[in-house]
Amino acid sequence: xxxxxxxxxLLLMALVFGWPLLRYGWLSMHASSVLxxxxxxxxxxxxxxxxLEDPRFWQDAVQTLRFGAVSVGLEIVLALxxxxxxxxxxxxxxxxRALSLLPWALPTTMMALGWRWIFNTPYGxxxxxxxxxxVAPLNLLSNPDWTWFATVMADVWKTTPFxxxxxxxxxxxxxxxxxxxxxxxxxxxxxxxxxxxxxxxTPYILISILFRTxxxxxVFDLIQVLTGGGPxxxxxxxxxxxxxxxxxxxxxxxxxxxxxxxFLLLSLVIFTAALLLQSSxxxxxxxx
Amino acid sequence: MNRxxxxxxxxxxxxxxxxxxxxxxxxxxxxxxLVNSDIPFQQRWTLAHYRELxxxxxxxxxxxxxxxxxxxxxxxxxxLLAVPSAYGIARMSQASRRSIRTVVGAAxxxxxxxxxxxxxxxxxxxxxxxxxxxxxxxxxxxALPLALLLLISAFEGLPNELDDAARLEGLGLLDRLxxxxxxxxxxxxxxxxxxxxxxxxxxxxIALTWLSRDDLLTLPVAMARIAxxxxxxxxxxxxAAATVLGSLPLLALVLLCQRQIVAGLTNGAVKG
Numbered sequence: 040x041x042x043x044x045x046x047x048x049l050l051l052m053a054l055v056f057g058w059p060l061l062r063y064g065w066l067s068m069h070a071s072s073v074l075x076x077x078x079x080x081x082x083x084x085x086x087x088x089x090x091l092e093d094p095r096f097w098q099d100a101v102q103t104l105r106f107g108a109v110s111v112g113l114e115i116v117l118a119l120x121x122x123x124x125x126x127x128x129x130x131x132x133x134x135x136r137a138l139s140l141l142p143w144a145l146p147t148t149m150m151a152l153g154w155r156w157i158f159n160t161p162y163g164x165x166x167x168x169x170x171x172x173x174v175a176p177l178n179l180l181s182n183p184d185w186t187w188f189a190t191v192m193a194d195v196w197k198t199t200p201f202x203x204x205x206x207x208x209x210x211x212x213x214x215x216x217x218x219x220x221x222x223x224x225x226x227x228x229x230x231x232x233x234x235x236x237x238x239x240x241t242p243y244i245l246i247s248i249l250f251r252t253x254x255x256x257x258v259f260d261l262i263q264v265l266t267g268g269g270p271x272x273x274x275x276x277x278x279x280x281x282x283x284x285x286x287x288x289x290x291x292x293x294x295x296x297x298x299x300x301x302f303l304l305l306s307l308v309i310f311t312a313a314l315l316l317q318s319s320x321x322x323x324x325x326x327x
Numbered sequence: 328m329n330r331x332x333x334x335x336x337x338x339x340x341x342x343x344x345x346x347x348x349x350x351x352x353x354x355x356x357x358x359x360x361l362v363n364s365d366i367p368f369q370q371r372w373t374l375a376h377y378r379e380l381x382x383x384x385x386x387x388x389x390x391x392x393x394x395x396x397x398x399x400x401x402x403x404x405x406x407l408l409a410v411p412s413a414y415g416i417a418r419m420s421q422a423s424r425r426s427i428r429t430v431v432g433a434a435x436x437x438x439x440x441x442x443x444x445x446x447x448x449x450x451x452x453x454x455x456x457x458x459x460x461x462x463x464x465x466x467x468x469x470a471l472p473l474a475l476l477l478l479i480s481a482f483e484g485l486p487n488e489l490d491d492a493a494r495l496e497g498l499g500l501l502d503r504l505x506x507x508x509x510x511x512x513x514x515x516x517x518x519x520x521x522x523x524x525x526x527x528x529x530x531x532x533i534a535l536t537w538l539s540r541d542d543l544l545t546l547p548v549a550m551a552r553i554a555x556x557x558x559x560x561x562x563x564x565x566x567a568a569a570t571v572l573g574s575l576p577l578l579a580l581v582l583l584c585q586r587q588i589v590a591g592l593t594n595g596a597v598k599g
């Protein structure tokens with residue numbers, strides 16, 4: 040009876056998450072492109088060999104990793120500061136918390152458009168500012184060395200509130216008594232952060248990192264609208280390359296290979312990180 | 328920290344709100360004033376961007392309506408599937424519960440954008456493209472992991488005796504769910520519903536590939552399309568007006584339902 044109740048939802052999930060992975064596994068062993076008249080023809084792993092030798096895929100993999108690592112790192116630091124601020128008691132805290140949540144709620148494509156205008160050369164506010172300071176032009180969206188950082192900034196702006204909420208929930212589980220005891224023992228307020236707050240917050244920080252890393256690995260909307268992968272492919276992500284392969288080059292076999300490879304790379308990153316954490320003993324389960 | 332707190336609060340608010348305020352200001356600034364800072368202050372303002380947007384073909388409110396419909400249907404479908412399922416799972420043995428949780432948690436982490444190609448094939452196969460009701464199917468599937476995690480936790484929080492007592496009273500399964508358990512998990516259901524709605528409202532890659540007819544686009548796709556195909560030299564005034572109109576319903580929702588959203592997000596990530 041319990042299984043009967045659970046079944047419809049689990050079936051739909053299996054269809055939406057499980058079927059694509061099986062299908063990609065099959066498609067990645069076939070040529071299915073304009074050359075084959077969009078019909079799948081077995082090609083004995085040629086897609087995978089092509090992938091291994093495809094500099095664009097590996098460049099995109101490195102860029103995706105760089106985007107994820109830098110933005111998640113910045114987000115954690117920033118969110119920690121925000122959560123510490125919002126955890127204190129002061130008047131108007133609820134309103135400020137609600138307002139600071141707004142960037143997270145807006146559709147990514149919408150704010151990506153907004154950032155395109157803010158980063159615009161020469162009319163955007165940042166560029167105007169730089170002009171006044173005498174360092175223009177910044178070319179935030181057309182300089183292959185910098186533009187990736189513009190995407191990081193837009194992502195940090197949008198997703199930091201989400202991590203802030205998680206860390207805030209963690210902070211609220213730490214009893215005030217701990218801090219009082221620490222002060223009675225003669226500890227300084229500043230030391231309390233490293234002695235009490237950070238160790239007890241570690242599981243929440245790790246969960247945030249896990250969650251955000253997985254999301255960042257699939258970054259698509261933001262880059263698609265903000266830079267389109269440019270300039271000179273310097274911000275293109277794996278998901279975007281897979282999208283291009285399917286929708287523009289109409290090479291479904293290779294697109295499936297790229298997506299599967301992206302998924303395997305992500306699993307590898309998460310798995311390695313989990314192993315490292317386990318051996319370092321940092322991780323303690325949330326519910327004991 | 329105490330003395331410098333107002334400064335930090337001000338910084339936090341500026342960081343969060345200035346980019347949005349800039350869009351608001353831009354949306355009321357005339358196209359000429361955007362590219363020419365010498366135009367005097369009084370002559371910089373205009374409503375033209377909004378007028379243009381609302382008289383477009385299709386008019387902008389069409390996309391708002393589409394997004395509302397997709398959001399509402401997806402939310403309803405997700406809850407309809409997730410509530411009974413979570414109830415069933417919460418009453419399973421410890422071992423089955425743990426393995427289901429692991430699978431569902433992994434699905435919640437999965438970067439779903441990678442699924443678009445296979446889902447698009449399904450849409451073609453079963454002719455579900457360009458159908459605002461059909462797109463609720465993948466949306467419900469994608470939102471189910473989070474919904475299940477939240478609702479399983481909620482059901483597990485209820486004492487078993489309650490269910491047993493209701494059964495002794497002779498209530499059937501559906502009656503127990505409807506009259507005894509649903510009222511108790513209403514807060515969790517509300518949180519879940521709002522988060523699913525937000526997901527459906529903001530979703531881009533699936534909508535981009537499933538919907539192509541001009542009058543059926545949802546907001547995120549319409550926005551991206553406005554960005555890609557504009558005939559104006561510097562069309563940022565029109566963009567900005569579109570972002571303002573598209574954001575208003577969402578901002579209202581978030582400010583009104585802040586509490587449920589916060590509860591849902593934290594429970595979903597922490598307990599899951």
